[in-house]
Amino acid sequence: MNTLAxxxxxxxxxxxxxxxxxYAMISLIENNCVEQKNWITHDEMMNVAVIAESTPGPIAIxxxxxxxxxxxxxxxxxxxxxxxxxxxxxxxxxxxxxxxxFLGITWVxxxxxxxxMAVGILILDAAVTMIRKMQKKPLPRAIMLCSCAAMMLINLxxxxxxxxxxxxxxxxxxxxxxxxxxxPAQKGGADQ
Amino acid sequence: xxxxxxxxxxxxVGLFAFxxxxxxxxxxxxxxxxxxxxSDEMLAAMIAVSESTPGPIMVxxxxYIGNSQAxxxxxxxxxxxVILPSxxxxxxxxxALKTLLKNPYVQAVLRGVKPCxxxxxxxTGIYMILNNCFGLKGGFSPDWRSIVLSAVLGAVMFGSKxxxxxxxxxxxxxxxxxxxxxxxxxx
Numbered sequence: 126m127n128t129l130a131x132x133x134x135x136x137x138x139x140x141x142x143x144x145x146x147x148y149a150m151i152s153l154i155e156n157n158c159v160e161q162k163n164w165i166t167h168d169e170m171m172n173v174a175v176i177a178e179s180t181p182g183p184i185a186i187x188x189x190x191x192x193x194x195x196x197x198x199x200x201x202x203x204x205x206x207x208x209x210x211x212x213x214x215x216x217x218x219x220x221x222x223x224x225x226x227f228l229g230i231t232w233v234x235x236x237x238x239x240x241x242m243a244v245g246i247l248i249l250d251a252a253v254t255m256i257r258k259m260q261k262k263p264l265p266r267a268i269m270l271c272s273c274a275a276m277m278l279i280n281l282x283x284x285x286x287x288x289x290x291x292x293x294x295x296x297x298x299x300x301x302x303x304x305x306x307x308x309p310a311q312k313g314g315a316d317q
Numbered sequence: 318x319x320x321x322x323x324x325x326x327x328x329x330v331g332l333f334a335f336x337x338x339x340x341x342x343x344x345x346x347x348x349x350x351x352x353x354x355x356s357d358e359m360l361a362a363m364i365a366v367s368e369s370t371p372g373p374i375m376v377x378x379x380x381y382i383g384n385s386q387a388x389x390x391x392x393x394x395x396x397x398x399v400i401l402p403s404x405x406x407x408x409x410x411x412x413a414l415k416t417l418l419k420n421p422y423v424q425a426v427l428r429g430v431k432p433c434x435x436x437x438x439x440x441t442g443i444y445m446i447l448n449n450c451f452g453l454k455g456g457f458s459p460d461w462r463s464i465v466l467s468a469v470l471g472a473v474m475f476g477s478k479x480x481x482x483x484x485x486x487x488x489x490x491x492x493x494x495x496x497x498x499x500x501x502x503x504x
Contacts, residue, residue, distance in 0.1 A: 140371060140372050141371050142371060143371055143372065150373075176407070176410060176418060179335075179418050179427050180335075180403060180406045180407065180410070180418075181331060181332055181333055181334045181335050181402055181403055181406070182331050182334055182375070182399075182400065182402055182403025182404075182406070183334075183337075183338065183341075183373035183374075183375050183376060183399075183400070183403065184337060184373075185372075185373050186373065186376075186400045186403045186404060186407075187403050187407050190403070190404050190407040190408060191407055191411065194407070194408060194411050194412075195411075199408070202404070202407075202408060206400065206404055209372075209373075210372070210376055210396060210400060212371055212372060213370065213371055213372020213373065213376050213377050213380065214372075214376065214380050214392070214393075214396055216370050216371065216372070217366075217367075217370060217372075217377045217380040217381050217384075217392075218380055218384055218389070218392055220366070220370070220381075221380075221381050221384045221385060221392075222384075224366065224381075225385075228362065231503075231504060232499055232503075232504040234502075235498050235499045235501070235502035235503055235504065236495035236496070236498045236499050237362045237365070237495070237498065238463075238498045238501075238502050239466055239494040239495055239496070239497045239498015239499065239501060239502070240361070240362060240365040240491055240494045240495050240498060241358060241361040241362065241365075241445075241449055242446075242449050242463060242466045242467045242470050242494055242498075243365065243470050243490045243491050243493070243494030244361040244364045244365055244445065244491075245361070245442060245445040245446035245449055245467065246442075246446070246467065246470045246471050246474050246490065247339075247364075247368070247474075247487050247490065247491075248339055248342060248438060248441055248442035248445060249439070249442035249443065249446060249471075250442075250474055250475070251337075251338075251339030251438055251442070252339070252435060252438040252439035252441075252442050253475075255336060255339075255340075255434070255435040255438060255439075256435055256439070259431070259432055259435055260428075260432075264428075264429075264432075265428065265431070265432035266432070268429055268432040268433050268436065269432040269433070269435050269436040269439070270436065271436065272432070272433040272434075272435075272436030272437050272440070273436035273437070273439045273440045273443075274436075274440075275436075275440075276343070276436065276437045276440035276441065276444075277440045277443065277444060280440065280441070280444040281444070281453065285351070287344075287347050287351075288333075288343045288344055288347055288437045289329060289333045289344065289347070291433055291437060292333055292335070292430050292433050292434065292437075294433075295429040295430055295432065295433030296426040296427075296429045296430045296433075297426075297429070298429055299425050299426060299427075299428045299429025299430070300422065300425045300426050300429065302425075303421070303422070303425035303428075304425075
């Protein structure tokens with residue numbers, strides 16, 4: 126099969142069979158791209174996971190773009206990324222018009238009131254997992270607590286202050302601390 | 318115009334969505350509440366639908382919100398916008414900036430951004446639970462059924478990890494909550 130078509134079909138398959146996204150996808154991508162197709166090595170896959178940790182966006186998109194570009198250049202990257210997005214796009218698109226009517230049924234509305242509680246718990250659980258993975262140092266802890274408090278206030282008082290601004294401030298604080306720590310060492314070196 | 322807003326709104330989400338699917342939820346919440354595209358209740362319902370359907374949650378939410386606001390073009394634009402930043406960044410890293418992520422200044426910025434995302438997600442989770450239980454928006458009005466439901470679901474999620482050493486899958490928790498919801502709020 127043509128490489129581009131193969132990339133598209135393989136990633137469409139991965140996109141169809143992973144629920145919940147995120148790390149569930151990593152194992153399926155590993156299974157398809159490393160073990161079956163030999164498109165990338167296990168080490169490269171680990172590398173993709175590391176890059177995904179430090180770049181924005183869904184990890185599945187990162188992996189698809191990486192593998193696609195390696196196998197087929199820019200066209201390959203587009204084919205693989207379209208492949209992984211297409212199934213969820215089509216499924217949600219087909220569901221959405223029907224979903225609004227479905228939510229209008231009384232017992233379904235009751236079920237979704239219950240589901241709302243579950244979503245709160247799921248988000249809390251995601252935060253707990255992220256806290257466990259965080260570096261156990263004073264600065265990240267302080268940034269985490271300040272951001273949490275700030276976001277809480279923003280939510281409670283419906284302030285128009287986006288969480289993106291908080292992220293930019295946190296990045297700037299961390300960069301400044303890095304500069305201040307590095308500066309005396311460099312100066313000392315230059316004087317001598 | 319709405320299409321332009323959808324594109325810009327989801328481009329911002331895609332550009333700042335560090336920390337996986339749940340890291341993106343506070344950002345999506347910001348955008349949809351600011352534009353009035355979805356209520357908190359509808360967003361929670363859609364997060365659950367996205368968890369229960371295949372594919373990345375961010376893509377699912379972008380497609381749904383885009384479609385609900387502007388049909389097929391809206392869905393396509395919102396979805397394109399949410400994936401575009403990660404697509405471009407990975408290409409840049411592979412083609413030109415192989416050492417970008419190893420740069421000490423980039424590392425320093427990321428060391429600040431990641432704990433901030435964690436804090437924002439924590440606050441969003443706590444706020445959503447409190448809002449479900451006590452109705453923070455529009456006055457303090459505790460709802461006993463919601464409090465009991467949240468406590469039970471929290472015990473299932475965090476208890477299963479402690480007792481059975483196995484995490485409850487999100488889909489199982491969502492199904493349990495749907496059954497409990499029907500029991501608590503009626504048919």
